[in-house]
Amino acid sequence: MPLQFLGRRRNRLDLLVWALPLLGVATIAGLCLLIWGQLTTERQQVEREAEARVTGLTQAFEEYARRSLQQVDLISNFAALQVEQRARGEDWAGGAQTSLLKLGLAELPGVIGFYLADARGRVLDATRPMAVEEVGGRDYFLVHRDPGSAGLFIARPEPGRAGQPWQLPLTRRLQHGDGDFAGVLVVLLDPRHFTDFYRASQFGRQGVVALVGLDWVLRARRSGERLWFGDTAGNNYLIEQLKRWPEGSYVAGSKLDGVQRRLAYKTMQGYPLVALGGLSLEEVLAPYEARRALLLRLTALACLALLLAFGGLSLAAASLRRSQAARERARAQFEAAWDASTDAFWMLRAERDARGNLLDFRFSHCNARGAQLLGKSKEELIGRLRSEVFPDGGDSRFLMLYCAALRSRRTLQDEFGLDMPAARGLSLQHQVVPVGDGVALTLRDVTAERQREAAMLRTQAALQATEKRLRDITDNLPVLISYVDTQERLSFLNATFRAWTRMEPEQALGRPIKEVLDERRYAQRAPWLRRALAGERVSFELESERDGQPLWLRNDYVPDFGPDGVVQGIYGLSQDITVLKEVQRELLALARHDSLTGLANRHQFDEVLPLALARAARSGRALALLFLDVDKFKSINDSLGHAMGDAVLKEFARRLRESVRSVDLVARLAGDEFVVILEELSGEEEPALVAHKIAAAIARPFELEGQRLQVTTSIGIAYQSGGGAATVTPAALLQRADEALYEAKGAGRNTFRQTAF
Structure with missing residues (x-):
């Protein structure tokens, strides 16, 4: 081997000896940065989830509190309207309390009781004993004295009497029909009704729910088992948040208990209140902190392992300088790199006959994934012909693709599967590259991608079907x-x-x-x-x-x-x-008329009589009230049955209606009791003439259901001259007419008696 080549090889090994420690440091630093980024992302995710969770809980708490207040608001408003409709001087306190009880105010969740106070602050009526009999100095009473104080006023919580819970006064102004101040209605609500929304399973042990007025006074607050009522909130964060948005979320510590929390708030629509919910950051982040500590310990161990690994590689690199097996190690690294690839890799060499005609391809190299797809080991595969590896010679598309790449000297691609046990059901993308007198083949598994594409197509079709269904639904709604x-x-x-x-x-x-x-x-x-x-x-x-x-x-x-x-x-x-x-108009008509006779009922009579007295007082004309019943009506019911009794009442009502003017009100009070209001009279003799006429009309035989009945009536008349009508109450006038009726019955029935104011 030339010395120049050996020198270049030693230089590369020297570089590797120095690079490995640097790479180890970079890897450890990268790992630390990765772990830090992961922890930061996880904490942000935990905080976002906590924010979404506390926002949802706060919205639910706001709706829960608002619904409770709206129930009290609606019923108290109805009672206030009844007080306003009553004439000045009437006993409105009893009527208002009865209305409130009928409407179930006392049965509403959290309601302790209620009471009524007059315009001077004296307690008139209450559902429970009161510690005081005069409330004229209370803040809510002073507020309601102002004519502009409409709607429900939510006062500061008040401590109950010894051993009694706190109470939250919900008050409303009461006024007469002319707008003058009549008093106040005070509903006492247990503020714990709001804090009962708190559940440790949802808010934890240090979470919080609170209802804060825009005067920054706590109406109710709960954290764990601790309760606060009437304290001053004074949270600067909440004040600044409310200046910008009516609802939102922020992180702050509490001046009341010192707990740091993720808080959400929402301004209550229609009421000067803010609903507040919070989760303790310590509790929210506890699982994260535990995972963080574990991950940091594992990271420290991983860094130590990496340090040892790179130290060992550095020593190995130093050893490579002295090793004569550099080529084998390089090849092993090459093989390892290919085996680590998720793509299958084959190299095929062309097999030709003596004339150079292409006969087949022989495997000259493959990686682990390539051998796995064919269900063989690398040793079994290398050196074998393609036709020997694939059953029956394999798919003809393989050979055609390889030959086309070899002829064209261009990279070709196609996508189809392999008829091999390990590759069945897989979608494989084939990339064929000509290399010398052979080809290099890369097979990439694209099954997941094709499945995602198919899923996207199915999702798109489902969305289109859903959109069509929604359109069909909306098009067929009567809205x-x-x-x-x-x-x-x-x-x-x-x-x-x-x-x-x-x-x-x-x-x-x-x-x-x-x-x-x-x-x-x-x-x-x-x-x-x-x-x-x-x-x-x-x-x-x-x-x-x-x-x-x-x-x-x-x-x-x-x-x-x-x-x-x-x-x-x-x-x-x-x-x-x-x-x-x-239907509402028909129900209103039914509510003012007697269903049996078609005459006005007691409700309409009670409305008309005060108005008739007022008209008489203004005009100076006289007025009379006739009180009638059917003589011996009980014997008719007992002897002939209730059906005949109903028939008698209907015929009695018809004759009575025909005996008076169309402007005169004829009403059935109850049973066989009837009344007639006569207005615009000139003297006391007029109601007597009408009574004679009525008695004569009733005395004619009743021909009903094939039977002939003799029916008579007794009449009591209360006459009121126009000059004194302003001082007579409807109840007094009806009482006089009733007394006159009993005088007529005492005189033998089938007659009338008249009395005057």
Whole structure:
């Protein structure tokens, strides 16, 4: 071997001796950087998951708290309206409490009780004993004295009496019909109702849920088993976050317990409250820290192993300078590199006859993967003919491909499988390169890629099928579904649009909604559109018309928020509720009329009598109330049955209605009791004449169901002159008429008695 060649070889080995330690250091540094990057990515992932989890829990907590407040808000508002509808001077406290009990306020989760206070702060009525009888100095009472204090006021939590839990007052202003302050309704809610949302399985032992007012006073807070009520929050992070966004997430420590947490908050719509949820960073990161410590220990061991390995390789490289087996080692390294490849590699030498005609190809080299595909060892394969290795000579495409590459001296590619046990079911990409009088063949397994491509095609087909199903569903819903972008252009409409407007959806898509609707219809929707595009979910009803017929629609506009939290458009849902409105009108009529006789019922009578007294006071004209019942009606029911009794009542009502003017109110109070309100009277003799007329009409025989009955009535009359109507209450007038009725019955029935104020 020439000395020059030996010198070059020693130089390469010297370089290898110095390069191996450097490579070891670089590898160890690279490993450390890789582990550091992996740990950083894992921590970021853990923190993102914690943020998503606490955001979801906080949204659920906000909805849970808001739903509880809305229930109290709705029932208390109804009670306030009843107080406002009562005449000044009436006992509104008892009526309001009865309404609240009927509506189930006392049964709502978390409600301890409630009480009513008048305009001077005196407690009038309560569902439980009160520690105080006067609340005029309480903050919520002072707030509600202001006429502008509408809606539910959420006061500061108050400690209960000895041994009693904390209570959170939820208050509402009560006022008379003229707007004057009547008092307050105070609902006492156990603030633990909100902290009951806390579950250690979801928040951990050091998590937190809190309900904070915009006055920064804690309405309720829980972490583990600790509770806080009425403390001042004062979290500077939360204050700064709320200045920018109504909901979000941040990391901060608590001044109350010193725990560092990932916190999420959401401003409660309709109430001056912020729902807050948090997870302890120590608990969230505990599994990560354990994995981090283990991975660092393993990395240290790996670095030590690498250090030892590269040290050994350096020693081996030094030994190679003195070794005479450099060529064998180089070949072994070459073989190892090919065997490590995931691609199969063959080298085939052409076999020719004496004339140079190509007969076959012989294996001259292969790597481990190439031998594995053929189900043989490398030693068994090298030196054998292709026709001997493949059953029946193999696929003819092999030989054609090899010959074509050899003739053209160009690299050729094709893709097909091998009919060998180890290669069945695989998609193989063949790359043939001419090398001398033979070819080098690389086979790459592309089965996974083809499977991914097939899966993508299946997914695409499934998405198209899903889109079609969704379109079929939306087109067959009795709801108009639309999507409007931020420029108020329609970009989606279902088939209901065609049925309602007689216009094809394609004619409206891409056009501003103002062009599709007329000016009046657009003006009805414009304010709601602007609110929805500003990020608010809105629901409203409006009256319209279709084909000349009245039409009621319920509309819901839902904002579509993009990943950046900016509204991209709104989803619109419109429902035809015309039939529902008609049913509501019919139910309202049924609620004011007696179902048996068709006359006004007690509810309508109670509405009309106070108004009649007020009109009499203004006009100075007299008014009379006639109280009637059917004489011996019980004997009719007992002897002839309830069906005949109902028939008598209907005929009695018909004759009574025909005996008075159309402007006079005739009502059935209950059973066989009836009343008549006579207005615009000139003197006391007029109601007596009407009573005579009624008695005569009733006295005519009743021809019912083939039977002839003799029915009479007794009448009590309460006469009220116009000048004193302002001082008479409806209850007093009805009481006088009732007393006069009993006088008529005492006088032998089938007569009347009259009394006057």
